[in-house]
Amino acid sequence: EVQLVESGGGLVQPGGSLRLSCAASGFTFSTYFMSWVRQAPGKGLEWVANIKQDGSDKYYVDSVKGRFTISRDNAKNSLSLEMNSLRAEDTAAYYCARVFKGVAGGREYRVFDIWGQGTMVTVSS
Amino acid sequence: AIQMTQSPSSLSASVGDRVTITCRASQGIRNDLGWYQQKPGKAPKLLIYAASSLQSGVPSRFSGSGSGTDFTLTISSLQPEDFATYYCLQDYSYPWTFGQGTKVEIK
Numbered sequence: 001e002v003q004l005v006e007s008g009g010g011l012v013q014p015g016g017s018l019r020l021s022c023a024a025s026g027f028t029f030s031t032y033f034m035s036w037v038r039q040a041p042g043k044g045l046e047w048v049a050n051i052k053q054d055g056s057d058k059y060y061v062d063s064v065k066g067r068f069t070i071s072r073d074n075a076k077n078s079l080s081l082e083m084n085s086l087r088a089e090d091t092a093a094y095y096c097a098r099v100f101k102g103v104a105g106g107r108e109y110r111v112f113d114i115w116g117q118g119t120m121v122t123v124s125s
Numbered sequence: 126a127i128q129m130t131q132s133p134s135s136l137s138a139s140v141g142d143r144v145t146i147t148c149r150a151s152q153g154i155r156n157d158l159g160w161y162q163q164k165p166g167k168a169p170k171l172l173i174y175a176a177s178s179l180q181s182g183v184p185s186r187f188s189g190s191g192s193g194t195d196f197t198l199t200i201s202s203l204q205p206e207d208f209a210t211y212y213c214l215q216d217y218s219y220p221w222t223f224g225q226g227t228k229v230e231i232k
Contacts, residue, residue, distance in 0.1 A: 037169075044212065044223055044224075044225045044226040045161075045163070045169065045212050045214075045223045045226070046223065047214070047220060047221040047222065047223065050219075050221075059219045059220070060220075061220045062126070062220065095168055095169075102174070102175075104174065104175035104178050105156070105175065107155070107156070107175070109156075109157065109159075109174050109175040109178075109216070110157075110216045111159045111171050111174045111180075111216075112159075112161070112169070112171060112214075113171055113180075115168035115169060115170075116168065117168060118168060
């Protein structure tokens, strides 16, 4: 079964750090772009970061640049998100997601086709 | 960053109704748009990719259209299991951005 399972969420004080992990199974992890997406309580979805298959390229939303680092270990089928200098506005459920790339109408498309169940991060004193 | 504006933010509809949700991009994104459904406490689920292609396993009552800046998700005959929140997402350029969501509620 294709599966993503996040872990590492919890309560952290403002300015603190936390490392989220996502364990992938049921597919060849090393061949997929991977992402983190978050959702603040009662709010909409926000894309956070992407990482290329070999980890050579990383992309971030502006609000986390310089504070969050996405990484992966293809040998362990694992995705991570290192979060530093956490703020109250980082409070959210964090989802890891697989990026599927396909071709439709002669043009490449990218979608989140597999999602984890999410892990909650609460930043509060 | 490309802004994605969804409308309406919420709607009330009855089973069997035709429902239309729109998403407007602040600049042209070709057809680099997907639609996702999210139910409370659950991860989102992909419905439509490349603006108008139906994801495998998704009922045919869902359809998408549009290109450039204006996109539409249509549910032809609303079913009880369709009451949820719907999001568009552009992957044309970084940062990828979601619309703010449309909550479809029971009338």
